[in-house]
Amino acid sequence: MEKLTKQTIKMMLDKYFEGTSTLQEEKALRAYFTSGQFDPEFAEIAPMFEYFADEADHDHKRVVKRQFRINRNTTFRIASVMAAASLVLFTFLMWPQQNENELKLMINGISVNNNELAKSKADDQLERLNSLMAKVGTNVESLDKLSKVNDAISSLDKVNNMLSISSTPNNK
Amino acid sequence: MKKIALLALIVVLLPAALIAQTKQINDIFDKYEKKRSIESITISPALLDFMGGGNSQETKDLLSKITELRILNVPNTATENGTQIRAMLKRDLDALIASESFTRVIKVDNSNEKMEMYMIKGNKGVLLFMTSDNSTFTVISILGEIDKTVTSAVMNGGIKIKSDKR
Numbered sequence: 001m002e003k004l005t006k007q008t009i010k011m012m013l014d015k016y017f018e019g020t021s022t023l024q025e026e027k028a029l030r031a032y033f034t035s036g037q038f039d040p041e042f043a044e045i046a047p048m049f050e051y052f053a054d055e056a057d058h059d060h061k062r063v064v065k066r067q068f069r070i071n072r073n074t075t076f077r078i079a080s081v082m083a084a085a086s087l088v089l090f091t092f093l094m095w096p097q098q099n100e101n102e103l104k105l106m107i108n109g110i111s112v113n114n115n116e117l118a119k120s121k122a123d124d125q126l127e128r129l130n131s132l133m134a135k136v137g138t139n140v141e142s143l144d145k146l147s148k149v150n151d152a153i154s155s156l157d158k159v160n161n162m163l164s165i166s167s168t169p170n171n172k
Numbered sequence: 173m174k175k176i177a178l179l180a181l182i183v184v185l186l187p188a189a190l191i192a193q194t195k196q197i198n199d200i201f202d203k204y205e206k207k208r209s210i211e212s213i214t215i216s217p218a219l220l221d222f223m224g225g226g227n228s229q230e231t232k233d234l235l236s237k238i239t240e241l242r243i244l245n246v247p248n249t250a251t252e253n254g255t256q257i258r259a260m261l262k263r264d265l266d267a268l269i270a271s272e273s274f275t276r277v278i279k280v281d282n283s284n285e286k287m288e289m290y291m292i293k294g295n296k297g298v299l300l301f302m303t304s305d306n307s308t309f310t311v312i313s314i315l316g317e318i319d320k321t322v323t324s325a326v327m328n329g330g331i332k333i334k335s336d337k338r
Contacts, residue, residue, distance in 0.1 A: 104214040109206040122213045123333045125243045125310055129301055130223070130330040132280055132287040137328065 004032055006039050013045065193272045194296050197313050200264050201242050207257055209250035213243040215333070217316075223330035234325050237317040241331075244311040258309040265302065265311065274300065277323070293318050299326060 004012075012029055015021040021029075032038055033049035104111070105118035112118070205212030217238040222231050250257040268274075274290040290300040297318025303310045314326065325331070 102216040102218050104212075106205045106210075106212040108208050108210070118213050118215075119219070119333050121211060121245070122215055122241075122243055125213070125245065125312060126330075126332050128303060128310070129287075129312060130332070132282070132285065132303060133327055133330065135282060136278055136280060 004028065006041070009039070009042065013042075193268075193292055193298055194315050196268055196272065197298055197300070197315065198242075200261070200268065201244055201311075201313070203264075204244055204246070204257065204261055207250070207252060209247055210257065211243075211245040213245075215241045215243075217241070219334050221332055221334040222325055223332060234322060237319070237322050238314055239316040240314075242313045242315075246309045246311075248307055248309065258304075261309065261311065262302070265300070269300075274298070278327075291318055291323060299323065 009029070009032060012021060012025045015025060016029060030049050030053045033042070033046045034053045038046055103115050103118045105114065105121065106112065201212060201214075204210055217235045217240070220235055220238065220241060222234060244261070246258045246261055248256065248258055252260070269276075269290055272292060274292055276288060276290050278287065278289040280287040285303070285305045287301065287303045290298075290302075292298045295317050297316065299314040299318055299322070301310075301312040303312070314322070314331075316322070
């Protein structure tokens with residue numbers, strides 16, 4: 001930036017206070033006064049321009065903040081659209097499962113349209129599963145019984161201990 | 173910004189992750205049901221019942237949690253390119269069980285009958301049964317909201333096909 005003469009500054013200040021200065025001149029004045037190397041003659045006016053420069057800086061920050069808010073809003077909008085899209089995709093993927101026929105039988109890779117046969121075959125397999133589960137249940141019951149017997153034995157042990165303690169003085 | 177992008181990514185991928193195990197099970201069933209000598213049955217919960225359940229609210233609640241039951245029945249004699257289909261299916265299931273961290277709940281080894289029960293709890297959970305004997309290998313999968321009530325009902329109540337009301 002070229003160095004402004006005292007005379008030019010005076011002229012620009014006159015125009016500024018008359019309200020006829022251009023934006024460029026106002027910018028030059030702000031730069032001159034905020035540089036800190038101004039003529040002592042303008043010391044009274046300098047704080048005013050420093051204040052304006054501060055305000056201009058705040059304005060800039062406000063613009064940046066607003067831009068950030070706009071950016072953030074855009075990101076949230078994109079995230080919302082993506083979430084909605086994923087929900088639609090999820091529903092689409094799950095929907096066919098719920099709309100499928102109640103019963104479907106395939107033998108040798110060929111679809112067989114015989115519900116009774118399908119039910120009968122499914123029943124056979126589930127009965128086989130239930131019978132195995134019943135065996136598991138029986139074993140669990142046995143374990144329960146065993147644990148009950150164990151509890152009973154430990155109670156008897158306690159009674160035995162108490163009896164042996166109480167019978168000790170009589171032996172002496 | 174990165175956090176928001178990560179959050180958006182999670183929101184997009186979460187449903188896919190939730191249905192992953194269900195999809196993989198269904199993929200295996202879809203793959204094997206097309207093969208020769210294999211029987212496959214798919215049943216919706218509307219046709220299911222629990223032993224002694226009837227029309228009680230408890231049974232309705234349990235069945236509302238189940239989305240589908242699938243059965244795959246593979247005879248030991250079924251082969252493809254000289255390999256037992258049963259062995260191929262077992263290998264695929266073992267790989268799935270390992271990759272999706274299924275929990276083994278029960279293993280029964282009763283002379284010539286064997287049964288293994290695996291599960292993944294959750295809204296899109298799976299109860300997987302593998303039973304085998306000298307002649308067949310059967311896989312049963314129950315898909316849906318698998319929680320303690322469903323697991324114990326299947327283990328104690330005996331799941332069955334609803335009898336026709338005539």
